[in-house]
Every structure is written in structure tokens, then in C-alpha cells.
Amino acid sequence: MASNPNALSSTALADTTLTGAAASGPAPSGTAPSGTASPTREQAQTVLRELVGHPEAEFHDGQFEAIEALVDGGRRALVVQRTGWGKSAVYFVASLLLRRRGAGPTLIVSPLLALMRDQVAAAARAGVRAVAINSANQLEWDTVREQLAADEVDVLLVSPERLTNPSFRENQLPELVRRTGLLVIDEAHCISDWGHDFRPDYRRIADLITQLPDTVPVLATTATANSRVVHDIEEQLGKDVLTIRGALGRDSLRLGVLTLPDSRERLGWLLTHLQDLQGSGIIYTLTVSAADDTARLLAEAGHEVLAYTGRTDPADRERAEQLLKDNQVKALVATSALGMGFDKPDLGFVVHLGAPSSPVAYYQQVGRAGRGAANADVLLLPGSEDRDIWQYFATASMPSEEKAAAVLTALAEAGTAVSTVALEARVDLRRTPLELLLKVLAVDGAVERVGGGWRSTGQPWNYDAERYSRIAEARVDEQDSMVIYQDTAGCRMEYITSVLDDETARACGRCDNCAGRWFRADIAEDATETAGQTLRRAGVVLEPRLQWPSGMDRLGVPVKGKIKPDEALADGRVLARLTDLGWGGALREAFAAGAPDRPVDPGMLQACVQVLREWGTGDARTPGWSGAGRPAAIISLPSRGKPLLVDSLARGISEIGRIPYLGQLQLNHGGPTGGRGGNSAYRLAGVWDRLVVGPELEGALAGIRGQSVMLVDDLVDSRWTLTISGRALRLAGAGAVLPLVLGQAG
């Protein structure tokens, strides 16, 4: 079609619609050309052109079919099309046509409301009055309610979380359901167990669909779904579903895989070749610390890069996105936090340091490149530790029968509503998995959210072990597919699109297997050396706990509120986090299940000594030894799993630093109970009064009363063991307690 290139960037909507239209070429036979068509087609065409702001815009394959099914057929439709195809054009055009025929407002459920600002603005130009209700605009809710009552809203956008809000469900939803003219479910793969980011809130949507009269059309949209997810969504949509499924392959992407021996080589490759990659792009990592480390390394070598993770402030994230869009940075080094909704049509490349755990996740991330450009490069640098990291995230997100039963029992015993914070003192679960579990239980009807927290409904709940084991199996299959992707000798695009059940999957002729290696594999020697130095650099500040968990009296521990300053720890140091690129690998190995207890590795001991040297010197902001004074003695924790490791570390530091080693604290009542990974209150209860200063150590401490001591341990997670031990030492006369630990988990 005759597209005006200037229009491509005029609005987000024009961008997507025209790019898709141009890519799909002329309308196939069987699709009526404009001018000779049904009244619906003509009206739809006019609205599309207003929406896009282009007088010659045409629908492309599937768009009008979906609109027709909704508007004329009152049907239920599922659109599975890649990002950029123009799904929003379908629901805005359909909404306006339905409104003109007297239908009520469209209800759009989307997790991406904040990211839809551009589309909503474009829709307004075509006369679509769209408003949103989400947690960010509470002040506007009253106005929205009035507008709805006066029938002045064409499209109402709500987040899935809204649907679980009790007052929204009671006061507003019934009226909305009664009046709605079209229901749109964006990111519909979230309603399927098999979707890669299943969200319990989305199960409410299935309820919502069943409440709608059969005559109300429903549109579900998603960019990536394999056949299993498609069938699952179709089933939830109801009878006679029209599914429009496009090809996934992107002709502009050039895929490749480069397997290198370790992080040092992979970072060396980036240092050597980042500048060769065209335009600006994204470097994805699997963990926050890998993103931070990589961004720091590249920035120190003079590359314009910024880290972008779940820990980045929202304002800094927005700024980073803008800098990337404006090509003011070469790359963002990001975790999956840079996700759905980020749109830069001319993104030049996507490099992965470590593979995501599923083809869907990988395809979504690489699909951010080459939307509006003819060429984009996509390179995967897999890591040998990838599988460990996948495993870690997979086990962290599954509810267990035992935990669910504990939550239900706690709520039943309480008899009234219990807040999430209060529940933490009753059930050994951390905040995020606890909240996820509560949502699952709420959707299943066993608990409900009320003012003041959560309440048991008294309804029986059965743990669906079969369902969870099926999901776990599916996850393992996905991981295996990513490994095959790396090793395949065939076309990579064909492999990944066929794993995603794209029937049009075919060889691309562009990837490294089809057309030969398109990237260089050499690594500058000094680059590997620089990477190695950065990776060997060690030392992370370990901040002390300041507050006791609430509800400890319930667990028999007589503490609450702030930890008294004269019983608290000073700032400490950790050699590295287990997820760090540098020492993380060696530490993960040392602390892996079943790893033997050995004396500390000499290289690791040297790295600890370097950390201590820098700690003792201080810097512009912090005085040496965190302002606590040089430690007069070293004391270690009695290790249950790694006595040789801890003892050799404490003695090694004592020898090199010429600081006397006074021995260990003593176990009391058989030592700490419980393992890592539980919540704060339970961890504290498990170590409380179980580590004490023995008579011999007490005598030695009396000799250095008021001076600092260093407390050595192997692995820190909740910090409660250190906090309790530090408190015991301070009560026995230590001036300040400076923890030094090898690894930090979590």
C-alpha cells in the first residue's frame, strides 16, 4: 500500500497499524477492498483512518475480520498477533462502531494501563472517549463514575487487580457488566495456567465472562501463546470463538548464538563488540546483580549504558527508557523488568547474557527489536549457570500444599480478618509468595479480602497437586527447548517459532545457521583481562537490621519495635552475592546442596583480605571500618554445615590481618532450627537464644571491653543469625560488631 513514511512515527497507534499493514502487503483475495464493501467495512475504514491519522490507511490481514466478528456477529474472538500488528486498532474501531449502534461502553482489562497513554491519546483524536481506573488515579474515580453514569465514556480501562478489589466488585462491577457493550482482555495468556506469566487476578476474568449475556462480544488478545494456551483461552471465552492467529516470524531479525566458556569471556566479548552492533539496543541479564555488574563494567570502559532492573526507581526507569528511545545511550543492561509495553520500533539489537527459561519469554524479549527497521541483530550468549538460575526462580514461585494449609488454619483460628503483615507472624512464608498464595486461595473461594486484611470463607479447599505438577513439567519442557535452541544446527527462527506452534514456521535464511556466522567471535585480550579484574573485584555492603519483626510475642520471643542501637550490628561486608557474575559462581558451587566442607580457597581468602583493606581505608563518604574503629578481635559463628570453611576463613584473616582470633559463639538448646527461605519472624524465632557467648569467650571479651570485634560467617540470608549473635556479643561487652560473610543468598 501507499504508506506515508512520515505517518509512521506520528502516533504510537499509526506506527503499529501502518507498519503491520506495510509488512503484510496487499490485502489477499477474499478480503473485500475498500469502496465496494459492507457498510460496516466502510465505517470501520473511516474510523481507522481517523485513528491512525493517515488518509490512506488500510486494514491488514485479520484486523477487519476481528472487528466484523465483534460488531456484526456479537461473537467472541481471540487475536494472537505479534506486538506491532495493531490489536489496539481492532478494539478502538470496534468500540466506536458498537457505541454508534447504541451499545454500552467497552471494558478493557489490561495490566499495561500506564503504557497505553499514547494509544488512548490517539483514540481520542478519532473521537473515542477513553478513561482509566487504576491505583494511580484514585482522585479521578469520582469523576469517572459520574461520566459513566451520564454515558459519556466509550472505553473504560481497568487493571486486573481492580477486579479483585472488594468495593469495586460490589459497587461498580455489577452495573458495568450489565451495561458493557464489549469486553476486551489484553495480555490474555495471563488467564491460562500454561501462559508464561499466569496471574491469579486473571482468573477473575473467567468469572466475569460467565456473567456476561451471550450477546455481548468479547475480544481476547495476546502476542505470544502456543497451542495449549490458545485452546485454554478459547475454552474460557465460551462457544463459537473466532481465533485469528498470525505468523510469529519477524523477517527483520538476524538470530545467532555464541557459546563462550565463562562470564569473563562473555563480558570480554561485549567490551570488544558492543560498539560494532548497529544502533542502540538492550542487553538482557537473568539477575539484578548481573545487570548491575555488567552495566558498571561497560560504563567504566567508556560505553554509554545504564542498568535497568526491578530495583531501579520508577523515575530513573522512565528516564532510561527515554534515553534509549532517543538513541542517547548505546544500550540498557536490563532484567525482564524492561518488559511488555516498551516500544522502540528502531531498536537495533538485543543481546542476552544468559538465556531466559522459556522460548516464549525469549521470543518476547528479542521481538522488541526490528519492529520498524529492516535489520536487527539478536545474539544469545548462554551461560553454564543458566539452568541453576531457572531452577531457583521456578521453585520460588510454586505454592505448596503445606504452606496453603498453614495459611488456611491460621485464618480459621483467627476467626476475624488478619492483615498480611500479621499473617507473616503466623505462617512461615515471605511476603511475595504469601501474597501470591492468598490470591490463589481467594480466586478458589477459600479466603476473601475484606477491610483489614484476609478472612477465611470456611469453604473447603483442595490442593490441586496434579495441576501444579503438570505446570512444573511444562516449565521443564520449556527449559529443555531453550537448551535445544542453543545447540540446534537448523534454522533458529524456524525452531523457535515452531516450538511456539506457529504453523508458518520456516527457515529464515538470515540466522547464523542459515547464512553463516554474522558476528565476530574474537575477543580482545585486554577486554577479557578488564572483565576479569572487574569480576574479581569483591565486596558488598551488608546493612544491619534495625527493626524486629512484628508479632514476635506470638512466637515466644520478647522483642518488638526498633533494635536498640547499643545491641545492633555495625555495617558489614559480604564478599559477593550468590547471583554475582564474579565470585557468585565459586560461591554457588561452595554452597550447592551436597557440596563438601573444605577450607577456604586461597583466592577467595585473598579477595576477602582485599575487601577488608578497602573497608578499613574507607572512602569519601564513609570512614574506615564503617566508623567503628579497627576490630580488636575476630570471632566466628559455629557453622553446622561448613565448620572447616568458617574456621579456616576466620583463622586466615586473623593471620594475614594480625588480629587475634578468640574462637566461636556457642550453640544453645541444640542450635538454630529451621532453614533458609522462610519469613523474617520465623527465622528470628528459629535462632533466638540459640547462639550464646560461652564462659571462655566472655572472659576474652572482658579483656577488650568496649572495642570493636569482627564476626565471621559463611553465608547470610535473613541476617537474623548475625543480628542475634551481634546482640549477644554487645551485651557481653563488645563495642561494635562488624560482620564479614562470604556469600549472600536471596
Ligand SMILES: [Zn+2]
Ligand atoms: Zn535461519
